Amino acid sequence: MTTTPPYQFGPRESKKVIEEDLVFAPKFDEHGLIAAMAVDAHTDEALMLAYMNEESLRMTLEKGQAVYWSRSRNQLWHKGETSGEFQEIVEIRTDCDQDALILRVIQHGGGCCHTKRNNCFYRKVVAPKQGGLVKLAMVE
Template sequence: MSESITFGERQDKKAVEEKPIFAPKFDEHGLIPCVAMDAETKEPLMLAYMNEQSLKMTLELGEVVYYSRSRQEIWHKGATSGHTQKVVEIRTDCDQDAVIVYVDQQGAGACHTGRNSCFYRKVDLEAGKAPAGLAFTEDLTFDPDAVYKK
């Protein structure tokens, strides 16, 4: 990884909120939440985390790179499946402790379950029963067993 990309210093609140300098705030584990959204439809695709290295790699490569909390390693989205995410735009919130990456999703989908989005279910707000129910909002777009050779 190139050392050319750096982030700004986190100064006072006003500077973080108003200066045109990217100064991401990573949590106590060195992570920042990242929502990937389809650049065309604006639909959410997935939520994952980045560390400083993966965020810099994302900026350098133009493809999204996450940090896998379960595997404790850098995760270049699509390295196994071929379903990469091309960066279209990156936004940060007011205090720069979360990012949204608008992506051009390559391949059949973003979710390891075989769907376009990891957000393929919605909470049934009408049910009023315990436990709360879920309804599926999309079908499989690829066979995850074939793609990931489980």
């Protein structure tokens, strides 16, 4: 029986290598996390922002589905495992300093957000010109 060898990431060498070369060397913060924004692969619509640790990023690559690290539950979170609302990975991009990810996904099931909406960003900030209490409004 053979097992798939785990995915390995590169070392974070010089700024030039990190920014311009083709070595994947993600930077995890002091909690071992990296921010990951999921967007619709076809429309670029932003769906949700969550975090991954090294293990969940490896699992995401292995499964081809988004696996996050839940900061509130402090555990791995294979999105959709119970709800069916999983995210099929089309492409993962990283940024110049490799401390953020974009997951370009196909969202399966009823929608991305646990509130049953298509995405989590369903409200916009309304700041009165004269200052004071900032409110929200629903995005139409």
